[in-house]
Amino acid sequence: MTPIRWSKILLGLLAMLCLWVSAATAAGQIGKAIDKSNWQEIKGLVPEAVLKRVQEGDYVFQLATVDFDPAQYQAPWILSSLKENRGKYDVNGKDEIVDAKTGQRVEFVNGIPFPPADIKADDPKAVQKIMHNGFITRDCYGPMNTQKQRLVQLFHKSYDRHVQIEYWMYSYLGVPFSMGTQNQQDYENTSLILVTEPYDMAGTAMMTWRYQTDQPDTLFGYVPAIRRVRRMTPAGRSDSLFGTDFVRDDGNWTGFDGKIPEFEWRLIGEKQVLAEFLSPEISRAVKNEKGAWKAEDHGKEYPVFGYEKKGWTGASWWNTKAVWVKRPVWVIEGHSKNPYYNYGKMTFYIDKDLHIGYWKEIYDRAGQYWKTNSMSTFFMQSDDHSFQANLVGYWRIVDEIKNHATLVLQHVDGEFQWTLLARDVAPKDFTMAGFQRLAK
Amino acid sequence: MGLQQTVCLPMLARDVHYQNTLREEEGAMKRFRQLLYMAQLVVALMLVHSNCWALTTFGAHDELQLSGKLETRFTFSTEDREGFTSPQVDAGSLLQHRNLAYVELKHTLSPTLKYRLVGRGLYDGVYEYGPDEYQEVRKANRDEIDDFSRDADLWEGYADVNVDNMFWRIGKQIVSWGETDLFPMLDRINPLDNTYGGIFEDLDDRRIPLWMVKGIYDLGGVGAVRSLSLEGFYNPGIIDQTVSPLAPAGTPYAFPVPDSPIATRVIEPEDSIHNSRWGLRLQGVIADNYNFSLAHYQTFVDTPAARLAFDPGMVPVQELVYEKVQITGGSLSFFEPHSESIVRMEVAYHWDEPVFIPEINLDAVTAMSKGRADIPEKDVLRFAVAVDKNVWIRALNKTSMFNFTLQYFGEKIMDYDNRMRQAVAVYPSGDFARIKEYEEKWVFVCYTNYLNGKLAPQISAAYDPAGAYLILPEISYTFEPWRVGLQAAFIDGDKDVSFGFLRDRDQVSLMFTLVF
Numbered sequence: 001m002t003p004i005r006w007s008k009i010l011l012g013l014l015a016m017l018c019l020w021v022s023a024a025t026a027a028g029q030i031g032k033a034i035d036k037s038n039w040q041e042i043k044g045l046v047p048e049a050v051l052k053r054v055q056e057g058d059y060v061f062q063l064a065t066v067d068f069d070p071a072q073y074q075a076p077w078i079l080s081s082l083k084e085n086r087g088k089y090d091v092n093g094k095d096e097i098v099d100a101k102t103g104q105r106v107e108f109v110n111g112i113p114f115p116p117a118d119i120k121a122d123d124p125k126a127v128q129k130i131m132h133n134g135f136i137t138r139d140c141y142g143p144m145n146t147q148k149q150r151l152v153q154l155f156h157k158s159y160d161r162h163v164q165i166e167y168w169m170y171s172y173l174g175v176p177f178s179m180g181t182q183n184q185q186d187y188e189n190t191s192l193i194l195v196t197e198p199y200d201m202a203g204t205a206m207m208t209w210r211y212q213t214d215q216p217d218t219l220f221g222y223v224p225a226i227r228r229v230r231r232m233t234p235a236g237r238s239d240s241l242f243g244t245d246f247v248r249d250d251g252n253w254t255g256f257d258g259k260i261p262e263f264e265w266r267l268i269g270e271k272q273v274l275a276e277f278l279s280p281e282i283s284r285a286v287k288n289e290k291g292a293w294k295a296e297d298h299g300k301e302y303p304v305f306g307y308e309k310k311g312w313t314g315a316s317w318w319n320t321k322a323v324w325v326k327r328p329v330w331v332i333e334g335h336s337k338n339p340y341y342n343y344g345k346m347t348f349y350i351d352k353d354l355h356i357g358y359w360k361e362i363y364d365r366a367g368q369y370w371k372t373n374s375m376s377t378f379f380m381q382s383d384d385h386s387f388q389a390n391l392v393g394y395w396r397i398v399d400e401i402k403n404h405a406t407l408v409l410q411h412v413d414g415e416f417q418w419t420l421l422a423r424d425v426a427p428k429d430f431t432m433a434g435f436q437r438l439a440k
Numbered sequence: 441m442g443l444q445q446t447v448c449l450p451m452l453a454r455d456v457h458y459q460n461t462l463r464e465e466e467g468a469m470k471r472f473r474q475l476l477y478m479a480q481l482v483v484a485l486m487l488v489h490s491n492c493w494a495l496t497t498f499g500a501h502d503e504l505q506l507s508g509k510l511e512t513r514f515t516f517s518t519e520d521r522e523g524f525t526s527p528q529v530d531a532g533s534l535l536q537h538r539n540l541a542y543v544e545l546k547h548t549l550s551p552t553l554k555y556r557l558v559g560r561g562l563y564d565g566v567y568e569y570g571p572d573e574y575q576e577v578r579k580a581n582r583d584e585i586d587d588f589s590r591d592a593d594l595w596e597g598y599a600d601v602n603v604d605n606m607f608w609r610i611g612k613q614i615v616s617w618g619e620t621d622l623f624p625m626l627d628r629i630n631p632l633d634n635t636y637g638g639i640f641e642d643l644d645d646r647r648i649p650l651w652m653v654k655g656i657y658d659l660g661g662v663g664a665v666r667s668l669s670l671e672g673f674y675n676p677g678i679i680d681q682t683v684s685p686l687a688p689a690g691t692p693y694a695f696p697v698p699d700s701p702i703a704t705r706v707i708e709p710e711d712s713i714h715n716s717r718w719g720l721r722l723q724g725v726i727a728d729n730y731n732f733s734l735a736h737y738q739t740f741v742d743t744p745a746a747r748l749a750f751d752p753g754m755v756p757v758q759e760l761v762y763e764k765v766q767i768t769g770g771s772l773s774f775f776e777p778h779s780e781s782i783v784r785m786e787v788a789y790h791w792d793e794p795v796f797i798p799e800i801n802l803d804a805v806t807a808m809s810k811g812r813a814d815i816p817e818k819d820v821l822r823f824a825v826a827v828d829k830n831v832w833i834r835a836l837n838k839t840s841m842f843n844f845t846l847q848y849f850g851e852k853i854m855d856y857d858n859r860m861r862q863a864v865a866v867y868p869s870g871d872f873a874r875i876k877e878y879e880e881k882w883v884f885v886c887y888t889n890y891l892n893g894k895l896a897p898q899i900s901a902a903y904d905p906a907g908a909y910l911i912l913p914e915i916s917y918t919f920e921p922w923r924v925g926l927q928a929a930f931i932d933g934d935k936d937v938s939f940g941f942l943r944d945r946d947q948v949s950l951m952f953t954l955v956f
Contacts, residue, residue, distance in 0.1 A: 227616035243893015433658035433669035
């Protein structure tokens with residue numbers, strides 16, 4: 001061979017090496033698997049109840065690192081608010097968001113109100129600010145529609161049953177889309193749930209009006225058995241949702257969907273925990289035919305839960321394809337002020353930058369440990385980088401006493417069903433007339 | 441017994457003849473017409489929307505969904521039938537083996553257009569292999585009993601159209617207004633089928649869909665009122681004048697009546713635009729908490745009015761006539777924060793409701809001279825107040841709340857006439873039961889669920905202070921895709937008032953349902 005051919009070969013190999021390295025760094029690094037043989041390595045990074053399950057062989061943690069900064073993969077208006085909203089807002093005695101200078105309650109916030117740099121551990125309202133950020137981070141991606149959301153109930157080693165719903169939400173805060181929307185009622189958001197499966201529950205629907213003030217939610221239920229819209233009490237937020245392990249307050253980004261003023265809060269501190277990423281890669285965000293954003297999963301099948309995987313011997317509700325990344329979190333403790341609330345102490349582990357609550361430990365009113373709620377996350381970005389988002393991939397709640405769990409899945413029938421900035425979702429959909437259109 | 445004692449409502453004696461409308465047509469012709477109307481509607485939709493030929497499933501729109509349920513229900517009496525109930529079967533007898541099939545098709549053609557079709561099949565085998573007594577009933581009246589015990593038709597079928605602030609639902613549907621359960625007040629638009637269980641059955645299972653057009657116009661917010669909307673419906677009397685059916689004599693849920701030598705003629709509404717049902721309702725929310733509605737509509741009374749008539753040759757006949765009535769009413773519901781309960785109220789004023797005054801309805805002189813006696817009318821005011829409260833009783837259920845409902849019903853007959861009676865005979869005298877100027881009832885319901893929603897017990901009870909009570913405990917269990925249900929019904933009463941007439945009808949039912 002001539003010297004020239006050798007140099008070409010070497011150049012080619014070098015190019016391939018560069019491509020391989022860049023591909024590896026774009027995807028992050030897949031680390032070791034943590035199972036019952038080496039569970040000690042993640043002690044302190046997950047709740048004790050979760051660690052116990054690793055010891056028992058129910059869970060396997062696939063550790064990973066990502067080489068992108070997750071905090072940068074949030075909606076553009078969230079990113080700009082990190083600077084624009086510095087020092088702009090505060091929280092008053094009623095836990096409402098107010099203008100920091102005037103003390104007046106604000107009617108609209110663009111992006112998140114309390115940039116992480118503004119939240120100090122010694123701030124007596126730090127928790128309220130963190131919780132507001134959690135709510136408004138979700139609101140920042142509205143209006144939204146999840147065409148199929150599946151609440152899958154699982155026994156320890158097998159499938160139990162499921163309820164399928166369709167979900168709509170219109171948010172009045174956070175997203176520039178909603179600026180200027182008439183909002184005399186001081187809504188924070190309005191939402192609709194319609195049960196579509198199974199047959200005997202199909203048609204059941206719920207509409208919620210959530211307020212920015214301390215006014216209790218206004219709830220309506222459509223009951224197919226009586227063919228009527230019925231007012232529902234907002235006081236049952238710790239009641240089981242459709243018979244699942246979830247209660248109404250277990251939702252949202254943080255695992256808390258209640259009313260902030262109705263709880264006593266305490267900031268325990270900060271730490272690192274393992275956070276579930278659906279994938280170490282960033283999904284591609286595309287617009288559907290209505291101009292709403294949606295994640296395109298590149299045809300990958302994820303998540304894959306234990307009950308779906310042949311040969312899996314662990315818990316049926318465990319996501320066997322997840323990767324786990326260390327993230328910095330706030331540790332927050334909450335207690336309801338309502339003596340009839342069904343949960344006792346709750347401990348939240350909320351991402352300091354992304355406002356997602358990766359874990360929520362739930363005790364019953366007698367102080368016995370009861371449930372573990374967890375939220376996974378994933379990221380998406382459009383090809384032209386004009387839009388990116390960080391969303392909850394799915395929710396999982398495990399009743400540690402009954403050994404039973406419920407998953408709330410957005411990946412249904414091989415497709416991510418959540419659409420963001422859905423312009424066909426309008427405020428008029430959340431009126432009595434709009435609600436009755438869902439009725440059979 | 442004189443003529444007065446032999447005329448009883450709402451049940452038939454022998455030789456029943458139905459006059460007017462669809463009862464005179466073959467059952468098959470009736471079903472054919474309904475299917476034809478629906479097919480025309482579907483074809484029209486298909487011509488309008490070019491995508492509808494693609495029956496594939498991608499996304500929530502343009503997706504065809506097929507679902508339904510198959511149900512079989514065994515019902516046994518738990519006490520001997522007695523009094524005027526006929527036939528008088530013993531405790532432990534099979535009363536019903538009712539088999540139902542529902543197949544539902546939903547198709548979303550676009551964000552503004554979708555349709556839903558529900559086919560229903562029904563077969564009750566008790567008349568073919570049940571107690572001898574019921575088999576004899578079939579032998580004596582085979583055509584009517586076969587028609588009664590089996591059916592297959594388009595149960596519901598409608599298209600939904602959304603255009604800006606206007607929503608239309610066109611087709612065979614159910615419209616339900618009001619706030620109350622068990623004893624409907626404003627909820628009398630669709631007729632009820634009480635022939636296979638009456639108040640032992642869920643209200644929605646008993647509603648008969650009607651061909652109608654419903655529209656809801658979203659008015660948005662007006663002043664302090666939010667979520668204001670105007671709803672209207674129109675059921676053309678030339679297309680569908682279905683009324684509440686009467687159970688054939690000798691069937692398990694026929695009302696207890698004494699034997700009578702007088703023939704009965706049921707007069708159903710004619711095909712006429714004057715026999716249309718129609719109504720308007722305004723509803724909204726005040727101060728984000730007070731749901732209100734104001735309504736006025738025209739419908740048909742479920743219970744036909746009785747009168748004496750004479751056919752040529754001075755042959756007496758009992759006529760049961762379905763009369764129209766107009767109802768004005770309203771409702772209010774709100775969350776009461778101190779008790780953390782929902783309060784519901786409803787009032788309905790029934791204008792010119794037919795009543796039974798034997799001296800008028802059975803006046804032989806008038807009947808002979810005019811061919812038929814008169815049916816007097818009175819205004820009736822009905823109202824209800826209800827409270828719903830969810831409570832934790834952790835000693836009994838750690839994960840789900842108990843839901844309690846207490847309802848009070850009142851009914852006042854305006855311009856009361858102390859000659860008024862209920863057109864039902866008291867056993868054994870045969871006298872007509874008295875009716876008071878003011879009547880009241882209490883209803884209590886409690887339910888919860890266990891095993892992550894799979895086990896659902898419920899108890900309902902109704903009490904009439906005049907001397908009758910009803911208790912309905914039930915429990916259901918789900919093991920996908922099956923549901924198993926057990927329900928009991930206990931009625932008792934010292935006097936023949938309201939549901940106390942059915943005090944020999946205690947029963948227990950076992951249901952198996954497959955959902956798909």
